[in-house]
Each structure stands twice: as structure tokens, then as C-alpha cells.
Amino acid sequence: MKKISLTGWILIAMIAGIIIGLLIHYNASKETVETFSSGISLFTDIFLRLIKMIIAPLVFSTLVVGIAKLGDIKAVGRIGGKTLLWFIGASLLSLVFGLIIMNILKLGQNLNLPLPASNAKISIEQSSLSFKNFVEHVVPASLMQAMASNEILQIVVFSVFFGIATAAIGEQGKIVIKALDAVAQVVLKMTGYVMNFAPIATFAAIAAILSIKGPEILFTYGKFIISFYASILCLWIILMLIASLFIGKRVINLVGSVKEAILLAFSTSSSESAFPGLIVKLEEFGCPNKIVSFVLPLGYSFNLDGSMLYMTFASLFIAQAYGIQMPLMQQISMLLVLMLTSKGIAGVPRAALVVIAGTLSMFNIPQQGLLLLLGIDQILDMARSATNVVGNSLATAVVSKMENALVDN
DSSP states (O other), X not given: OOOOOHHHHHHHHHHHHXXXXXXXXXXXXXXXXXXXXXXXXXXXXXXXXXXXXXXXXXXXXXXXXXXXXXXXXXXXHHHHHHHHHHHHHHHHHHHHHHXXXXXXXXXXXXXXXXXXXXXOOOSSOOOOOOHHHHHHHHSOSOHHHHHHTTOHHHHHHHHHHHHHHHHHTTHHHHHHHHHHHHHHHHHHHHHHHHHTTHHHHHHHHXXXXXXXXXXXXXXXXXXXXXXHHHHXXXXXXXXXXXXXXXXXXXXXXXXXXXXXXXHHHHHHTOGGGGHHHHHHXXXXXXXXHHHHHHHHHHHHHHOOHHHHHHHHHHHHHHHHHTTOOOOHHHHHHHHHHHHHHHTTOOSSTTHHHHHHHHHHHHTTOOGGGGHHHHTTHHHHHHHHHHHHHHHHHHHHHHHHHHTTOOOOO
8 A cells, every 4th residue: 555645644634624624613603613723723833833943953054064065155156146136036027927917907996995094003013114124134143043033034144154164264164064964964854753743733724724714715805815826826837937948847847846845835824834844855856955055045035936926916905905096116116115125034924914014104005904814814825835935946946957056866
């Protein structure tokens, strides 16, 4: 009898979660539903905390080793330049694609909501847009503090400096590299243990949301959800077609190789949960360790394609819902602001809402409009988290090919 793969177990868990969630929703009292949802969500929380426990040491150890293996600052600069060029292009593509779709469909136009009172409040904290705060967010004051709060971008900055310095001191640096390489292998082994809990976390996440929301939420916001998911699928196809210009037909094999990571990010609404396993799958696909270790952590801060598309959808949907006319140039300005302010946000659930809240206020669009989307944000977050994984996988493979380092397996 053939053994069921992790992907199979995750799919089974998703189906079971849907069934149990709907049964609880229709057959239990409101108090019981809330108790069930709160209790079973604990399994998802535990899994995500286990993943976050791994992220910081894994990013630090793999990135330092990867940079040290690159050899010199020129190699780091060359690969970093190619990586950022892909990231910027993919981000702009995602934002512009969302702008085009929303201007064609005008999903919020028929709501005709009255503008709220200027002193009305919502519970979402604004994202600071000042350059000073952006720099403070990027440059760590303390490595320990950055690791404790899982600030991936700050860990990346420290790791780049540490990796270059380690390579620069010669023989003594090789001792550090060997030790950190062993640390990375230990953490990846831990990842294997943690991933055994993925189906349980998947079941809990799906059952919790469906027990509370039920299928009615799909009907109420059906047009928006279907349009967003269709746009996400189109974005996948476009990104894969562009990537195929570099890696050819292997792009299909790549997506197949990382399907477990995609499913995990989708079911838990967190692309961060897929990070450890994604490193292993990309190396198995043929991407060298030194490039995977460099590109992937950067991607989790700079290349959130699904989140970019959602930010455009949400911002323009809210503007349309309140009847606010935005000229094309103003929409483009908003996209550029979203692109800049989103860099460095972690791949965690609902981080994009914080950025959107700050951007809306900058363009005099009522933040209260975000309340329209909070009810379905979990469903939308599933799609954008999966897309972030796809985008970062493609970026890693393309950069590997640009460096003539992609191995044919």
C-alpha cells in the first residue's frame, strides 16, 4: 500500500476541516461554536509558534553560510542586484495587474456607502509612512531583539554584514561557517519534526473559520472572492510564463515540487509557515544552497506578490465603495506608496491590513472601509500567502539560472 504524502494529508485535513466546521456551524449553539473555534484554533497557534521558533536561527545560519560561500562582496552585489531587480519587477506587475482588474470590474461601485464621520475610529493601527521609521525598521538596533520579534528583514541586514565579514577573515571564518552550516542542518531536521503537525494545524484552521463564518460568507462576498482568486490564478500564470523565459518548461516541475509549501501557506494563511520546508524543496529542485539561502529570506521581506495584488484590490475597492473618484495618476501614486511601505512586512496573517490602513489615510480614503473586508480577510489571506510562496520560489529558480547555477535534476 502506497504511503500517503504530506501533501495528501494536508488535503485530507482541509476536507475534514470543511466538513467538521460546517457541522458545528449548523448544529451547535453560538456559545458552543465560539468555544469550539477558540479551542481548536490553539492547534494552529501552536504550529505557527513552532514555525516562528525556527525562522530566526534558520534565516541567520543559512544566509551567513550562503553569503560566505559566495566568496566576496562583488558576488553578493551581483546576485543581490539580480534578485532585487526581479523583486521590483514582480511587485510592480502585481500592483499594476490589480489596478487594471479593479478598474475593469469596479467591484465596490454599487455599494454607494456614505462617507463616515471624520472622527470615527477603527481598530487597525496605521502603518507609519515616514522615511525615518522605515530605516529604523530595516536596520536592527540589536540582533537579539530582531530575532526575538522575528524581524526577518533586520536579521537579513545583520546576516549580510556578518557573512561578508566571516568570508573576509579567511581560515578562521571557515570554522564559523562550518559551525553555522551544522546549525542550519539541525534546524532543518527540527523542521521535519514540526511539519508532521502540519495536517493537524490545517484541519484546525479550516474548521475554526467555517464553524464561525459558515458558507454564507462565500455568498455575501462571492463576487469579490471569486474575482480575487481568479486574479491570483492569472498572476500565477503570468509569473510562471515570465519565469519560463529563463528556466523553460521546468517551471511546471518547480511549482509541483513546492506544492506542499503552497498548500501549507494556503491552509494556515501564513507564507512564513512554509519557509523552512521551502528551502529543502528548492534545493532538491536544483537551486544551489548559497543562492537559496540568500534569495529566499530577502523574498520574504521584499517579494510578497500576493500581498501586493491584495493591497491594490482592497484600496481601490474601498475607494469605489465610498464613491471616491481617483484619477489614474493618483492611483499610480497610491501603488508606488503601497510598494514602498510594504517592504519589510513579515509574511504573517493580515500584516497587509496595517500597510493599507496607513495608505488609505494618506489619500483621504476612509479607513473604516477596511471593516468591509475584515470578515473575509482570512479567506483572501489564504490565496495571497500561497502566492507569496509561488513568487519567491520562481524568483529563487530564476536567479539561480541567471547565475548558471541551476542544476538539472
